[in-house]
Amino acid sequence: MITGAVRTMASGRQRATNFELRHLRYFVALVEERNFERAALRLGIAQPGLSQQIFSLEAIVGLPLLDRSKRSVNLTPTGQALYEDATKIIAQADATLSLIRRVGRGEKGRITVGYVASASYSGILTEMLGSFRRSLPDIELQLFEMEMRQQLQRIKDGDIDFGYIRPPAPIPSDLETTTVLKEPLVVAMPAGHPLASRTAIKLLDLRDDVFITPRQPPDVGFHANTLSACGEAGFKPKLDLNGRDFTTIASMIAVGLGIALVPHSMNCFGLPGVRYVPLVDNEITTDLAVVYRKKEASPAVRAFITHHRDLSGQRRTKNRMHGKSLT
Amino acid sequence: MITGAVRTMASGRQRATNFELRHLRYFVALVEERNFERAALRLGIAQPGLSQQIFSLEAIVGLPLLDRSKRSVNLTPTGQALYEDATKIIAQADATLSLIRRVGRGEKGRITVGYVASASYSGILTEMLGSFRRSLPDIELQLFEMEMRQQLQRIKDGDIDFGYIRPPAPIPSDLETTTVLKEPLVVAMPAGHPLASRTAIKLLDLRDDVFITPRQPPDVGFHANTLSACGEAGFKPKLDLNGRDFTTIASMIAVGLGIALVPHSMNCFGLPGVRYVPLVDNEITTDLAVVYRKKEASPAVRAFITHHRDLSGQRRTKNRMHGKSLT
DNA sequence: TTTTTTCAGAAGCAAAAGTTATGATAACTG
């Protein structure tokens, strides 16, 4: 039998509310202060309220947490076990709050980036991503090599956040592009080609050669670049659209299947039997651009966009000052 | 400017309540159902209440969690981040509840056990602890080799829960003891002692030898055992109380400083130059007992106590059946 | 378009948290 006096709050059944962080916060304060009065003071409530909440917690747990044989705050083994976990749960809840506030400020998050294979040759991808990572190290970057048109679709769909492409391309109306690099085109030709030893070539001199381009629709990417460049030079090129990417195109050139217009930065790819020769037509260039959603919700991605706009703005200014020497 | 109608619930400042598990539970339900109506149903509340709580959560976080541009439940990146953590916090809270309920049922906990060094020789300590561990593997056992009197004090103080001792000892009134093993005493003597090659010795034959005993008060442990055994045999032994424990006593015997009465189980300690010879006085025995608090709060420790009482009861029954052959 | 679905707002109710006042008793203290 229980002690004579009926303690309705203690022995009477407690209304069974839900387990809440409040219970844990109160319990932790009580354990740490080892005194209801002081704990209540620390919590900014009156002492009886704390008493009630502790009873409520005991009702939820279904076990006594305090040894009430003496007029002091002594934990039962159960209470001790709860205290150890309670601090952890509270800490985790606090950590979560501050984490998602950091997500809100764009200091934390995940960005998925697509890129065409040729984007990595110029080094600008590494440069852009590297400086971004240094400024916001807690943002996770995921990179996917991907065809241009696939990128556009998946950015639109929200599957990925960002893409590196080579214009021209049919940009959907809800996507935005920014050019981050403009580089001259050079001619990639077999080492045995009659013009391979020249220091520079006029594009028109290549009117009888076969131009290998990536397997793409005629209005997109390098295919389009090649067509328009030759068009400007005054001829319609013979085409072979069987290249998959620049590395296979380079191999095709090495075995003598044709020539190609490629970005200047391709010359890092020194396949034997392939020569890269500059064009005298200096204004023939190719762009590297980034694509992203116009209305971007994620603060992290917005920061990434801003970073790209800032850096490509800087680069353009610098290049203007140095007299546009893009080699 | 915001849309014409003033949305007090949405745009009006939300009373800033505390961050509670309720917010997380509601938010998780909403995210998983992707629909306020269904989520509210699952939570057993009406839909507007859920709406309000989600707004309240957004006010606490300080950031929008849902994209309200459309009439559908779409998470913002912040909301996504919160969802991932929210499930973790809820899971941890649930785990804590079930954990401490297990503590309450005595299936989980920590027990600290003290033991006198000689307790480990008989193998009963390993046996008792091993079988307990097999039956309740989630209870953590911590072992401390400790002098008997220190054990009694620390069990009383609540520093440790349980002790293995060798009676007799002054047991405080709030502690309880149970004998778990009764074993015969044997004589440990130098190999060169005149009686060392006997198969059994009468204790009285040793009345002129020096008995080495552990450095203890006269009413405690082996000191007391030796005194009472010799007293029963009819003589008052010459004593040397400089032994620290049985291993140093054995070394002292080996170099010829005296003899000692030791537990039969000590013969596992085969130091060169020491012989263990049985006594013909077969009723001369020593006990190994366990000590614990009479009023023990911890369910884990209570389970441990019960286990010891059960097992030593079994052993006694078995021994009676086998004719008390304690060798 | 019309209808349906779905989320938000207003007002009120009811439950639960919290308050003040007080009681009971363990723990000091002279």
Added chain:
DNA sequence: CAGTTATCATAACTTTTGCTTCTGAAAAAA
């Protein structure tokens, strides 16, 4: 060993707030 103090529990009451029902507005579907 009283007498006092400290400390926790209880009762009764107030306030807060979570939740309800009813209703509105707008997007999505037909």
